[in-house]
Amino acid sequence: MNNSAKNQAHPQLQKFLDKFTEVSVQIGNQVHLRSLRDAFATLMPMFILAGVAVLFNNVIFTWLMKGAILARFQVFGTALTNGTLNIASILIAPMIGYYLAKNKVYENPISAAAVSLAAVFIMLAIKVNVVPLSGKKPVEITGAALYSQIGTTGMFAGIIIGLLATEIYTRLTKVKVLKINLGDQVPPAVGQSFSSLIPSLLTLSVFGILAAIFAYFKTDLVTLISRLIQNPLRSVNTSLPGFLLIYSTGNFLYTLGIHQTVINGSLLDPLNLVNMNENMAAVAAGKQPIHIINTDFVTVYSQMGGTGLTLSLIIAVLLVSRYKPYKDVVRLATVPGIFEINEPIIFGFPIVFNIPMIIPFVLSPVIGSLIGYFATAIGFVKPLSVLIPWTTPPLLSGLLASAGDWKVVLVQLIILIICTLFYIPFIKISERVALKQAERL
Numbered sequence: 524m525n526n527s528a529k530n531q532a533h534p535q536l537q538k539f540l541d542k543f544t545e546v547s548v549q550i551g552n553q554v555h556l557r558s559l560r561d562a563f564a565t566l567m568p569m570f571i572l573a574g575v576a577v578l579f580n581n582v583i584f585t586w587l588m589k590g591a592i593l594a595r596f597q598v599f600g601t602a603l604t605n606g607t608l609n610i611a612s613i614l615i616a617p618m619i620g621y622y623l624a625k626n627k628v629y630e631n632p633i634s635a636a637a638v639s640l641a642a643v644f645i646m647l648a649i650k651v652n653v654v655p656l657s658g659k660k661p662v663e664i665t666g667a668a669l670y671s672q673i674g675t676t677g678m679f680a681g682i683i684i685g686l687l688a689t690e691i692y693t694r695l696t697k698v699k700v701l702k703i704n705l706g707d708q709v710p711p712a713v714g715q716s717f718s719s720l721i722p723s724l725l726t727l728s729v730f731g732i733l734a735a736i737f738a739y740f741k742t743d744l745v746t747l748i749s750r751l752i753q754n755p756l757r758s759v760n761t762s763l764p765g766f767l768l769i770y771s772t773g774n775f776l777y778t779l780g781i782h783q784t785v786i787n788g789s790l791l792d793p794l795n796l797v798n799m800n801e802n803m804a805a806v807a808a809g810k811q812p813i814h815i816i817n818t819d820f821v822t823v824y825s826q827m828g829g830t831g832l833t834l835s836l837i838i839a840v841l842l843v844s845r846y847k848p849y850k851d852v853v854r855l856a857t858v859p860g861i862f863e864i865n866e867p868i869i870f871g872f873p874i875v876f877n878i879p880m881i882i883p884f885v886l887s888p889v890i891g892s893l894i895g896y897f898a899t900a901i902g903f904v905k906p907l908s909v910l911i912p913w914t915t916p917p918l919l920s921g922l923l924a925s926a927g928d929w930k931v932v933l934v935q936l937i938i939l940i941i942c943t944l945f946y947i948p949f950i951k952i953s954e955r956v957a958l959k960q961a962e963r964l
Contacts, residue, residue: 554626555686556789561626562618562685563793566611570800573608574910576600577803582926604807608800609670612681612745616643619685624693634719635689638726642688643681645730647672648743672745675800679753680745682793688726695722757794761816763896766791770821770892771885774830778874778881783830795821802908806926812908815899819907819924822863823931824895824938827917829865831884832891834917835942836868836950843947846954862914879953887942894941898934907931 580600584593607614620639624632651669652661673681695701701721737743759765769790773783784792795818802812828834837860840853849872856867874880898904907924915923917939921931 553789555623558619558623558626558686559682559793560784560788561622562615563796565618565622566614569607569614570611570796571910571912573604573800573803576603576607577807578909578923578926580604581806601807604803605670608803608807609674611675611800612673612677613640613643614681615678616640616681616685616688619682620689620692623686623689627693629693629696631719634716634723635692638692638723639685639688641727642684642730643673643677644668645727645734646680646684646737646744648746649734649738675797675804676749677745678797678800679756679793680748683748683752684730684744688730691729692719692722692726695725698722701725753797757797760790760794761798761814763816763892766816767889767892770825771889774885774888775881777830777869778876778884791821792818799907799910802906803910806908812906815896815906817907818910819920820892820895822911822913822915823907823917823921823924823935825888825892826863827891827920827935827939828860829863829868830888831865831869831874832887832938832942833865833868833874833884834860835887835939836872836880836883836946838939838943839946839950842943844950844954846957848957849950849954861916863916864914877953879949879956883942883946883949887945890942890945891938894938895934898930904928904930904934 577600580597584596584600588596617636617640621632621636624635629635647668650663650665651667651672652663653667653669654661696719703717703720733744737747760769770787773787773791776786777783795816798814798817799819802814802817805812826832828837833856837853837857840849844850844853852867852871856865856871859865859867869875872880874884899906904925905928909924909926911920911923918932918935921935922929925931
């Protein structure tokens, strides 16, 4: 290609990258997606606690005791699971209501949380089928909320109800004729509650009407959303092709200086967490986990050392690089990298706008994901079932997430070795580019 053609191609490429960046930022900053990320970030400690409960109940306690004593101690983990994982939908709905109202700069976001929580209970099935301990046939009862409804199965319904209830409520509160003004003489909390009284009544009445319609057709919104939206969306986004496409797009954005959570945090994290929670619930119930791709899958197989699987980059630099700036950056980045924090590498190496390093940065997580996926699919290891903090160091993360399966650690070691070898030639190329650029200064 001659110089003229290069000059013509470069502006076109830059224009494409600028437009792609602009669209990605707009998606990431969309108020509903941002509120969703905020809500899940708030609840993450509770879901991690549920993972700890599963680990104690099904691994640690079973090592130490048996029989009736084991059953008594397992009440500890069961109680924690019931208060976190098994009420996921009624935890997520008010959190989304609060953050959506807050991100829309609504003056009283806590009231939106209350309305969202009430809406979830309104939409639950009035009649449910349960199997008595003394019988085999299900019995229809009323006045009960089942963990199967308000737990992981209803999480996506909780998300939609939280978003919808908050949208209706905040819009109605802007209608002046619907506000009751008691004046400045009453306490602010009392004044705000009366100001939002009619919007609250109307919002919840909408959900009451919906509940009545669904009951007429012998269904409920939680069941409907689970069947028609949650399961089909999960089957696409957390399938191997869907996961790799979305996750790689997020990593590519990072090479342009845009944090990968702009895409991954919105399109993957909520659905991965649903899969993770269902795996934990299955193990807690004495069943086998079924979802290969979940929250732990990313931590254990796709991003050791942080986004881009940069622990392999650190190892590769320590093994082969003689370029002092790279060695200096790695010296500073090693300890944070062990705990999955790799901003020092991203911006210090740098990875951002470093063409030779973009390729291994985007493709190394693909390699790790494929190895982890097929190791699980062929039955060498089981799907991960103990939710761990994303900052858990590699190898330890595999041991904990798998409830002590050393084979998961072996798979992690294989991924690290392969990705380290993959990074090495690109480090050499990047060094040559950096040295030539330095010579021109």
